[in-house]
Amino acid sequence: MSAPVAPVAIVTGAGGAIGAAIATRLAEAGHLVVAADLDQVGAAATRAGITTGGGRADACRLDVGDQASRAELVAGVLDRHGRIDVLVNCAGILRDARIGDLTEQTLLPTLAVNLIGPLSLARQVIDPMTSEGGGSIINIASRAWLGIFGSASYSMTKGALVGVTRSLALELGPVGIRVNAIAPGYVQTPMSASLPPQVVRRSVNATPLRRAGNPDDVARLATELAHPQSFVTGQVIAVCGGRTIGQPGMAEGTAS
Amino acid sequence: MALDLARMFGGHPIADPTALPPARKHYVLVPPAPESLSLTAAGDDALVTELGDALRNCVYALQRLASLIDSVVAPHVADADPDYDGPIQDEAGQDSGSITIVLPAAATLGEAGYSVTSAFCGGVLSLARTLAIELRRQHIRVNTLMVDQHLPGVVASVATQVTALMSMPGVTGQEIYLADGLDCGRIRP
Ligand SMILES: NC(=O)c1ccc[n+]([C@@H]2O[C@H](COP(=O)([O-])OP(=O)(O)OC[C@H]3O[C@@H](n4cnc5c(N)ncnc54)[C@H](O)[C@@H]3O)[C@@H](O)[C@H]2O)c1
Numbered sequence: 001m002s003a004p005v006a007p008v009a010i011v012t013g014a015g016g017a018i019g020a021a022i023a024t025r026l027a028e029a030g031h032l033v034v035a036a037d038l039d040q041v042g043a044a045a046t047r048a049g050i051t052t053g054g055g056r057a058d059a060c061r062l063d064v065g066d067q068a069s070r071a072e073l074v075a076g077v078l079d080r081h082g083r084i085d086v087l088v089n090c091a092g093i094l095r096d097a098r099i100g101d102l103t104e105q106t107l108l109p110t111l112a113v114n115l116i117g118p119l120s121l122a123r124q125v126i127d128p129m130t131s132e133g134g135g136s137i138i139n140i141a142s143r144a145w146l147g148i149f150g151s152a153s154y155s156m157t158k159g160a161l162v163g164v165t166r167s168l169a170l171e172l173g174p175v176g177i178r179v180n181a182i183a184p185g186y187v188q189t190p191m192s193a194s195l196p197p198q199v200v201r202r203s204v205n206a207t208p209l210r211r212a213g214n215p216d217d218v219a220r221l222a223t224e225l226a227h228p229q230s231f232v233t234g235q236v237i238a239v240c241g242g243r244t245i246g247q248p249g250m251a252e253g254t255a256s
Numbered sequence: 257m258a259l260d261l262a263r264m265f266g267g268h269p270i271a272d273p274t275a276l277p278p279a280r281k282h283y284v285l286v287p288p289a290p291e292s293l294s295l296t297a298a299g300d301d302a303l304v305t306e307l308g309d310a311l312r313n314c315v316y317a318l319q320r321l322a323s324l325i326d327s328v329v330a331p332h333v334a335d336a337d338p339d340y341d342g343p344i345q346d347e348a349g350q351d352s353g354s355i356t357i358v359l360p361a362a363a364t365l366g367e368a369g370y371s372v373t374s375a376f377c378g379g380v381l382s383l384a385r386t387l388a389i390e391l392r393r394q395h396i397r398v399n400t401l402m403v404d405q406h407l408p409g410v411v412a413s414v415a416t417q418v419t420a421l422m423s424m425p426g427v428t429g430q431e432i433y434l435a436d437g438l439d440c441g442r443i444r445p
Contacts, residue, residue, distance in 0.1 A: 107315060120300050155385065
């Protein structure tokens with residue numbers, strides 16, 4: 001690396017739609033981005049997109065649900081780049097089940113990937129961020145944290161991310177580490193592509209701005225939250241086209 | 257602040273949901289939150305056992321309680337109307353029952369040094385919100401109390417509130433802070 005001291009941002013799930021958009025925006029804003037994903041091909045594609053655009057990026061395989069893989073990621077980033085300024089916990093899985101249908105098969109991976117992994121990574125970046133005089137942790141939650149039909153375990157893990165965001169922000173504010181959550185509404189991505197078309201229609205119709213979100217809507221906010229001069233911490237910010245102030249979504253298939 | 261709400265309010269032995277009392281209409285769940293645990297002090301193993309297992313236990317306890325109120329809940333039946341957004345009472349204006357969940361107020365609102373506890377509370381809060389939505393069609397109500405155990409007269413206040421909620425057929429998905437104003441002037445989660 002020739003140019004010194006670019007802030008280093010780890011983005012998990014950077015092979016996915018929202019993660020790739022966040023990685024790309026952060027690189028545009030001058031970060032050296034570590035694109036981490038279970039999907040190595042996706043992570044490499046994100047890296048390639050950034051580097052051909054003149055940005056700086058690195059790609060890593062990460063299973064965020066696996067303890068050894070998480071430790072390896074953090075150690076590798078510190079080894080190669082010497083610092084960590086931003087962590088975006090964006091890797092996530094959506095396994096739908098109503099409360100009565102929830103079993104270990106849904107619960108265990110959802111907890112591991114959406115909650116335990118992000119919290120463990122947050123813990124592991126606290127020391128490196130503290131040595132840099134601060135940093136920004138961004139947890140990608142979901143509108144589902146407000147309650148949503150048919151996704152009991154998903155909404156539980158996203159609510160838990162919001163909970164940890166608030167207490168961590170209180171605890172780490174004095175050392176300059178900011179912690180925020182973003183709660184996207186329906187965003188057009190491979191994750192949400194599995195939803196039936198009528199569900200998507202219903203969701204868009206219930207959105208005051210009358211469109212689905214796109215990954216860049218989330219990425220622009222994440223970039224602002226990553227900005228070292230930001231005065232925002234402990235917040236959960238909805239990127240939902242106004243969806244969360246309107247119809248409550250009591251019915252099945254208003255998911256995401 | 258020790259988070260011994262579960263002990264205070266005689267929490268059910270939720271690790272063994274089958275040990276819950278036989279069918280009654282109204283239940284109070286006081287899930288044991290992980291004791292004042294900060295993320296900085298919680299290794300990966302503690303995250304799994306203290307947080308993950310506690311949330312799983314809570315899911316299973318709520319599954320069990322909901323199915324005690326209405327056996328249709330588990331396993332869910334395919335013919336339940338998926339678009340139900342009607343009233344939460346039956347024609348006679350009655351509900352099938354209610355679940356009231358009790359959480360520690362300070363950790364739910366956010367408190368330095370309590371990040372793992374707050375993750376648990378946030379998880380349960382969102383789970384309760386989802387259940388309030390999902391269980392409407394079974395006429396089951398789900399409400400949450402955020403309690404400061406140092407509140408003067410806390411046991412009586414919780415008892416009064418729980419009793420009131422049991423007899424309020426149209427009230428679900430509510431979050432009530434019994435916390436001497438701890439939530440005043442701040443954004444609630
Ligand atoms: N798409 C939406 O409508 C929507 C709405 C609200 C919140 N979200 C959240 O946004 C985030 C990104 O979602 P997306 O829509 O871009 O989905 P996506 O499926 O395109 O991306 C998710 C990425 O996470 C990766 N991933 C999954 N399991 C992993 C693991 N164990 N380790 C590492 N990486 C793993 C996947 O490989 C994928 O690249 C998720 O946390 C999701 O819950 C999405």
